[in-house]
Amino acid sequence: MQSQDVAPRPAPTSADPVVDVEQAEAALVEHYPRLVRLAYLVLPPSLGRNRRVVTAHALTQRALPRGRTPAPVIPAQASGRDGDPGYAFVRLRVLHTALEAGLPLKRAAWPKRSQLPPLLPQVWGLRLFPRSGGADELALDQRLSALSGPARAAYVLRGLEKLTDDEVCRVLAAAGCADPDAALQEAGEVPEQYALLDSPEFDPCSLQARPTDLMRRRQHAKAALAAAAALAVCGALLGLPGDGWAPDGAAAPVYAKNPSAEAALDPAKLTRVAPTAWQVSARTDFSVWPARGDLTGDRALLRRALAVWARPGESVRVSATPGTPSGGPSGPPQLLYAGTVDGARVVILYDGLRIVRYAEAKDSTKGAALDFARVDGAGRSEASALVLGRADGNVRYLTAPWVTKAAERDLLKPGAGATDLAVTDGVTAPLANSSAQNGTCTSWNVMQLTDATGTRLATDLGELVPARLTTGRPGATHEVNSAEALRTWAPYACSLAALRSAGVRGVNAWAYARQPLPDASGSADWVCTRAETWRGGGTRVLAQFRTPGGKYGAVAAKAENVPACGTKDPQVLAGVLWKAEKGGWYLLAAGSRGTASISTTGGMRASAQGSLLAARARQGVRAELRGTTDDGRSISGLG
Structure with a gap:
């Protein structure tokens, strides 16, 4: 990774605005999540996600002045921060120290405070890292990691702070960057995917927690209580060599051997299916996929993928669909793919329950990604395709x-x-x-x-x-x-966006009713979309309403973990307040086939026989729907 020296900040002049500690504190508290995100993005990814998170918080919390401090003139900020010298000052402090933290240590000089691991905050026994985003976020993070610190700062100021190029140059110069123009030019080599900077992938205030190496912690605790001889034994154990258990790529080190686990991580024992197995097998699912790709013979790559699966290192981005365990394999898994995809090396494995995707850059194992997806019970339709990569x-x-x-x-x-x-x-x-x-x-x-x-x-x-x-x-x-x-x-296609990363197995759209509108302007459609998940729970049901000529449906009601609109209970009932072209308001409701009557309670009372109801209503009225089926069963409105 390139590096540029960060020069001392220019000395303030008497014409510069003055920011006292109270004003800076108010700005820091109000915009704390944004400032921490800025620091996290500017810090070098080589620190690892856990240390980047902790360091970003530490640098932001240390951004307060000691008293009335002259602040250099800086450009105005985006909406909500315009003309706030307090925010401008603390942002400049955060930016300057984040750039300093990325500088290499020099033998002839004492390290700066920002280059050392922060004393506070500290979290013991846990690794903290932001929630994993998609492949686009991973690709952007890899591109940013290849930039110098000032170039990363320029990209973030452009995308997150919405500054013009001139304003970016002034801020970088004020933060001590020796060559802002060069940093801006280098940042311009990265595609402008600024919307991704607001992703949870880069939010160090919304975190996931995982334990640190439990075996190592246990052994360290024993070593602390043992005598010198016991410490020597533990030291020998910690340095125990092994053909298959040394640190490998992005995998964490291991400190004890386990023969069964070693067998599961041996590339030579991977299951490989014949290309024609699916033609004669009684099953048609992932278990009969052959191994494909141009790197199926790359034992080193396969070994890294298996090692990272068993013990992902701190720098590995791990994601799993809801309800999917992320532990190591219990036995040798099946190899489905190993090859080069859009500038990355990708390995896809299957253990009978999960699909596991390992991805690393072509020229480095840093920033590797490990993704898990539950696929138990997949049939021919669900096992028709897998995502290799997004770019x-x-x-x-x-x-x-x-x-x-x-x-x-x-x-x-x-x-x-x-x-x-x-x-x-x-x-x-x-x-x-x-x-x-x-x-x-x-x-x-x-x-x-x-x-x-x-x-x-x-x-x-x-x-x-x-x-x-x-x-x-x-x-x-x-x-x-x-x-x-x-x-x-x-x-109703656009409603699928709300189902992203929810572990969805399939989505069904059912046009369950068609209702004539009271103003004789045509008939409206009622459609129920139900998303089933791989884990069984977490189903999402939407009742959507579309008027004649409408391009999109509108969500009238929604619910989670209900049997409505599913095989166990196909009945569905939903309502919506609708405004006619002439200005009158109506409560419209529709039930699926087999609905004998509909009634309302609460803010208004109305009833109708059959599966449709249309009644005059007041704007903003709230009512509850009840219905009965042909067999006398009572049903309630969705949502």
Whole structure:
């Protein structure tokens, strides 16, 4: 990594504004999360995520002046901080010390305070790190790690603080950067993915906690109580050599041998399935996928992947879908893929319960990523594809050996055709990753897979396994492979964004009712979308309402972990306040087939026989829905 010296900050002049400690403290407290995020992003990733988190908090907390301190003139900030010299001052202090912390230590000079591990805050027995983001965040972090400290600061000031280039140069100069123009030019080599800087991946105030090495802590505790002879024995144990157990790449060191665990981490014992196994097997799932990729013979890479799986080091980004255990393998896993994908080396393994993806940069094991996804009970449809990697807003898949064709389709345009995707040794060409888009939803690209049994759709929701899309009444769902099914999904595709990283196995869209509107302007559609997860719990149900000509559906009600709209209870009832074109307000409600009557309580009282209700209402009224089914069972409104 490049480095640039950080010059002392320019001495303030009498014309500079004066900031006292109270004013600086108020700004620090108000904008603390933003300042800590800025420090975390500027600090060198080589420190490791745990130390970056702790150091970012320490530098921010030490940014207060000792008294009335002249602050250099700096540019105005984004909305909410305009003209606040207190914020400007503490931000400058944070930036200066974060740049200092990234400088290499010199033998001929004492280290600066910011270059030393912080005394406070300290967390014993735990490793703290931000929540893992997606592949786009990982790629951005790797690009930023290749920059010098001042260049990282320039990128962050541009993207996080929304400063112009001139303002960035002035702030860097005030923070002691020797060549702000060079830093700005270097930062310009990284794509402008500024929205990702607000990701949880770079939020050191929203943290996950994992224990430190428990074996090492136990042995250290024993060593502290032992005599000199016992310390020597423990020292020998800590330095115990071994062919398969030395620190390997991004893996943490190990301090005791375990024969069964060693066998699980031996690349030579990986399970490899014959390319034609799926054609004769009674099962059609991940267990019959052959090993593919150009690096299946790279024993060193496979060994690193297995070692990181068993004991991920501090710098490894670990993510797991909800309900997925992240422990090491209990036996030799199956190799599904090992190859080069968009500038990274990727290994995908399967242990019968989980898909595990290990990824590292081509030229370094630093910043490696380890992702887990639960796939127990996967059938032919769910085991049709895996995500190999995401980069530059695109996603690549590895398809099952039984997939004969792959194509890309925009779910918002049901009348448009699908675009064929090239597939090489099971790896697809990149397609647009709609789940990563920010702001307005203008398209939702899904992958269309074809095999001997038919065609199905799958969508990327930010996890290793794409979610299967279906349509139809619960218990009688079918694939989205007809014009009618595509039209059903089109207005509700953008609601899939709310399901990102939730461990979703499949999403079904069911048009359960059509209701004539009271002002005779046409009929509205009621659709229920239900997302099932791999873990069983955590299901999400949305009742959506769409008026004639409306491009998108509106969420009328939602609930989690309820049987409604599912195979165990297909009934669903939901309502919405709707304003007619002439200005009148109505409470509209619709139940699924088999609803005998609907009534309301609370803010208004109305009732109707059958599965539809339309009643005049006041704006903002709140009412509860109750219904009865044809067999006399009582049901309540969703949400």
